[in-house]
Amino acid sequence: MARYLLRRTAFLLGSLLLAASLLFVLLRLLPGDPANALLSIGATPEQIAAARRQTGSDLPLPEQFGAWLGGLARLDLGTSYVSKLPVGGEIAARLVVTVPLTLLAFALAVVVAVPVGFLAAHRAQRWYGPLLSGFAQLGIAVPVFWIGMLLVTVFALRLRLLPAGGFPREDWAEPGRALAALTLPVVTIALVMSASLIRYVRSATLDVLGSDHLRTARALGESFAGAMWRHGLRNAAGPVIAVLGIELATTFLGAVVVESVFALPGLGTLLIEGISEHDYPVIQGVLAVSTFAVLVIGFAADVAQRLVDPRLRTRLGRS
Amino acid sequence: MRGLGSKGLAAGCVLVGVVLGVAVVSLVWLPYDPADTSGGRLVPPGGEHLLGTDKLGRDLLTQLMIGARIALVAGGGSVLLGGVLGVLAGLAAGFATRWLDDALAAALDALIAFPTLLLAMLVVAVRQASLGSAVLAIGLAMSAVVARLTRILVKRVLAQDYITAARTSGSSWPRIIAEHVLPNIWPTLLVNLALQLGLAVLAEASLSYLGLGPPPPNASWGRLLHEAQATVLTAPVGAIAPGVLLVVLVVGVNLVADGLRDLAPGRSR
Numbered sequence: 001m002a003r004y005l006l007r008r009t010a011f012l013l014g015s016l017l018l019a020a021s022l023l024f025v026l027l028r029l030l031p032g033d034p035a036n037a038l039l040s041i042g043a044t045p046e047q048i049a050a051a052r053r054q055t056g057s058d059l060p061l062p063e064q065f066g067a068w069l070g071g072l073a074r075l076d077l078g079t080s081y082v083s084k085l086p087v088g089g090e091i092a093a094r095l096v097v098t099v100p101l102t103l104l105a106f107a108l109a110v111v112v113a114v115p116v117g118f119l120a121a122h123r124a125q126r127w128y129g130p131l132l133s134g135f136a137q138l139g140i141a142v143p144v145f146w147i148g149m150l151l152v153t154v155f156a157l158r159l160r161l162l163p164a165g166g167f168p169r170e171d172w173a174e175p176g177r178a179l180a181a182l183t184l185p186v187v188t189i190a191l192v193m194s195a196s197l198i199r200y201v202r203s204a205t206l207d208v209l210g211s212d213h214l215r216t217a218r219a220l221g222e223s224f225a226g227a228m229w230r231h232g233l234r235n236a237a238g239p240v241i242a243v244l245g246i247e248l249a250t251t252f253l254g255a256v257v258v259e260s261v262f263a264l265p266g267l268g269t270l271l272i273e274g275i276s277e278h279d280y281p282v283i284q285g286v287l288a289v290s291t292f293a294v295l296v297i298g299f300a301a302d303v304a305q306r307l308v309d310p311r312l313r314t315r316l317g318r319s
Numbered sequence: 320m321r322g323l324g325s326k327g328l329a330a331g332c333v334l335v336g337v338v339l340g341v342a343v344v345s346l347v348w349l350p351y352d353p354a355d356t357s358g359g360r361l362v363p364p365g366g367e368h369l370l371g372t373d374k375l376g377r378d379l380l381t382q383l384m385i386g387a388r389i390a391l392v393a394g395g396g397s398v399l400l401g402g403v404l405g406v407l408a409g410l411a412a413g414f415a416t417r418w419l420d421d422a423l424a425a426a427l428d429a430l431i432a433f434p435t436l437l438l439a440m441l442v443v444a445v446r447q448a449s450l451g452s453a454v455l456a457i458g459l460a461m462s463a464v465v466a467r468l469t470r471i472l473v474k475r476v477l478a479q480d481y482i483t484a485a486r487t488s489g490s491s492w493p494r495i496i497a498e499h500v501l502p503n504i505w506p507t508l509l510v511n512l513a514l515q516l517g518l519a520v521l522a523e524a525s526l527s528y529l530g531l532g533p534p535p536p537n538a539s540w541g542r543l544l545h546e547a548q549a550t551v552l553t554a555p556v557g558a559i560a561p562g563v564l565l566v567v568l569v570v571g572v573n574l575v576a577d578g579l580r581d582l583a584p585g586r587s588r
Contacts, residue, residue, distance in 0.1 A: 015429035022433065026441055141569035143521055145528045146544060146562040153551045153558070253434045257525050261548075271437075272529055275444045283444050287437055295432045 004306060012299045017069075019291045024068050027284055028061065055081070055280075068284075077285035082277050087285035090270065096171050098255050098266035101182055105189035106251045110244070113194040117201025121209060132198065139195020144254050148188040148261035155184060165263040185262045189254045193247055200243040204236040211235065238309035245301020249294040256290075328578025334571025338564065342391050345384035353381050353538065361554045373543075373557055374550050382538035383560055389450065389539045390568060393523035394516045396454035401461025401519075402512050408462065409469020410496070413477065420470075427467045435460035435522050443531045450533040453526050457519045468511055472504040506579070513576035517569040524565055540565050 039051050052058040056067060071078060077087035120132035156164035162184050168177045208214060209232075217227040256268030263269070267286055274282035350369070351358070356376035364371040370379040412423040439456035446452045476482065476499065485495050526532040527541030535542075540561035547557035 011425060011428075014425060015432060018426060018429040019432065022430075023441070026445060137573065138566070138570065141517065141521075141566050141573055143524050143528070143541070143544075143562065143565055145525060145541075146565070149544065149548055149551065149558060149562075153555075157552055249432075249434065253436055256436065257529065260529055271440060272531075275440060275531065278444075283441070287441055290437055291433055294434060295429070298432060 001306065005303065008299060008302055012295060015295050016292060019295065020069060020072055020288065021065075023284060023287055023291070024065055027280060028064075072288065077288065078281035080279055080282050082279045082282075087281045090282065091267065091285055091289055094265060094267045094270045097167055097182075097264050098252070098259070098268070100178075101185055101189070101255045101259070101264070101266060102248070102252045104182060104186045105193060105255070106248050108186060108190035109193035109197055109247070109251065112190065113197035114201055114240075116194070117198040118205050120198060120202045121205035124206075133202065136195045136198040136202070139192055140199070142192065142195075144188060144192045145257050145261050147191055148185065148258050151184050151188055152261070165261070167264050181262075181264070185255075185258050185264060188258050188261070189251055192254060193251050196250075197243070197247055201236075201240060204239050205232075207239075208232045208236045234308060238305055241301055241305045241308060245297050245304075248301075249297050252290070252293060252297075325578065325582075327574045328582070331571045331574025331576075331578055334567050335575060336571075338387050338568045338571070339391065341384050342387040345388050349381045349384060351378035351381045353377065353385055353536065355381075361550060363554075364556050370556055370560060371554060373546060373554070379543075379557055379560065382543055383540070383564060385538045386540040386543060386561060387564065387568075389533060389537050390520050390523065390565070393450060393453055393457070393533075393539075394520040394568075394572075397457035397461055397519035397523075398512055398516045400454060400458030401465055401515065402508075404458070404462035405465025406469050406508065408466035410473060410500075412466065412470040413473025414492070424467075424470065427463050427470070430460075430463035431467065433460065433463075435518070436525060439522060439526055440529075440531060443526070448526075448531050448534055450537060453523050453532055456526075457522045461515050461519065464515065465508070465511065469504065469508065472507055473500055476500050476503045510576050510580045513572055513579060517572040517576070520565065520569055520572070 039047060043051070049058070056064055059067070075088060077091065079085065080087055080090060083090065116132055117136075120129055120136070123129045124133075152164050155161050163181050164184075165181075167181045168174060172178050208228075211232075214227055214231055217231050218224065222230070255266060256271065258264075259266040259268040260272065267290065270282065271286040271290075273279070274286060355378065356372075358368055358372045358376055358378060360372060360374055360376045362368050362372040362376075364379075368378050368380070370383070372378055373382065408423070408427075412420050412427070415423060435457060438460045439453060442456035442459075443452050446455075482495060482499060485499060490498070523532060523539065524541035524544075527539035528545045530542075530545065532539050532541055543561040544558060547554065547561070551558040
């Protein structure tokens with residue numbers, strides 16, 4: 001396990017470095033100079049030189065790359081061209097919305113999907129088995145922002161039960177209002193996430209239900225619940241945890257889009273503002289933070305899977 | 320889901336066929352000129368405008384028909400780009416020496432961590448919002464997924480005894496790829512590419528909804544939904560119809576993918 005942790009950590013660091021390099025390369029492929037974002041039409045050569053010095057685009061590329069990596073290592077993401085504030089601070093302010101949104105939506109999706117997926121497999125012969133599977137099939141085909149639009153129309157505009165969008169200016173000073181603002185976005189994301197999770201839980205359950213060791217346990221007199229608890233759960237948990245990691249990352253990305261539907265001041269809306277204002281430090285910073293988050297989630301999921309499933313720790317399981 | 324078999328495949332073909340038909344018809348005939356705003360704003364459905372008009376007075380049915388074309392071009396283009404790049408890279412990694420393969424596999428895993436939508440937004444930030452940018456971004460992100468799958472499939476085939484047999488009997492590598500590797504991996508690849516097509520259509524719609532997709536003359540369904548959001552109470556059709564079409568296309572594509580998986584030889588799952 002220790003060796004695995006070491007290898008997996010080395011791999012995580014390698015992919016972080018690769019992701020940082022990829023971001024740098026892609027953003028430098030751009031035909032214009034980042035300094036252009038600071039300049040108006042008809043700028044004098046002195047102004048252009050000053051802007052290039054300020055953005056660092058007058059330095060040779062390897063030095064710019066070094067500065068970018070060095071900044072990342074010190075958690076310094078530079079200064080926004082538009083607001084003139086440190087990008088790290090701006091992102092932190094937005095995470096106050098995006099992180100609760102992601103975690104709440106993820107938790108709701110898991111709470112819904114695990115029992116529903118189990119029932120869809122265990123009760124596949126009853127009338128509601130296919131119904132649940134059908135819901136899952138439909139859920140992965142529906143664009144998340146459209147669900148958001150429909151929920152807003154019904155629950156905010158028609159029934160006036162919840163706010164249609166926005167987030168309290170004081171953030172979480174009044175938790176009730178903040179939660180009310182997040183309710184529809186959370187439900188929107190959770191609906192879509194649970195649909196794809198149900199599919200995985202269902203197929204993991206089917207695999208376990210059909211397994212010989214569960215049948216043996218039942219034959220030896222264990223109750224269905226007991227056999228499921230002692231022999232089924234851990235077997236089904238491995239693949240489900242692997243998928244949960246991917247799904248948590250996907251939930252985070254769903255948040256990026258759904259924030260737009262509900263005009264929430266989160267990471268996603270920050271990115272879109274950055275793109276429309278050509279604010280490169282902001283674009284770079286948000287993309288770096290998001291990608292790193294996805295990589296770290298993947299790392300955590302892999303490690304958790306090993307902890308739950310001892311078979312993966314043997315030589316045979318390593319492939 | 321699994322078990323629908325040929326019925327699901329047939330239903331999927333019908334759904335995809337409807338969207339494909341609309342897209343083809345849009346090439347030769349449209350009810351109105353897409354820029355024609357003479358009909359008046361937010362006209363309710365029925366009468367001269369079958370589905371009504373949008374807030375600028377453009378005929379909704381016309382916009383939806385053009386949207387079908389864009390969804391298919393975006394999805395098909397991305398799959399073509401991602402499929403070709405991915406299969407080539409996956410084949411290369413599958414045949415590469417040990418350390419090169421390890422490096423490629425690690426690079427692919429890191430690339431896959433770059434979520435499609437973020438990569439697409441990055442490409443749009445660097446280039447500009449257009450159908451080409453969307454296809455390029457979605458296709459590139461997809462190529463990493465396809466490459467990883469291809470690599471695993473190739474390795475699995477190369478470990479088989481019949482490959483060793485073919486090698487010892489003097490077959491060249493190109494011949495082994497053509498006769499043994501590709502025929503064994505394409506069914507699984509095809510199913511995966513079909514699923515990717517659905518994801519690509521959704522990704523393009525999301526980009527367009529965020530205002531980062533093809534610009535105005537191209538009426539992408541995602542952008543139609545965004546434009547209709549403000550008038551959802553007065554003109555609900557505009558906020559519902561593009562979404563329904565998106566779901567029809569993606570469900571259709573997924574049903575075809577599942578049907579193909581059931582048909583694929585040697586796969587019981």
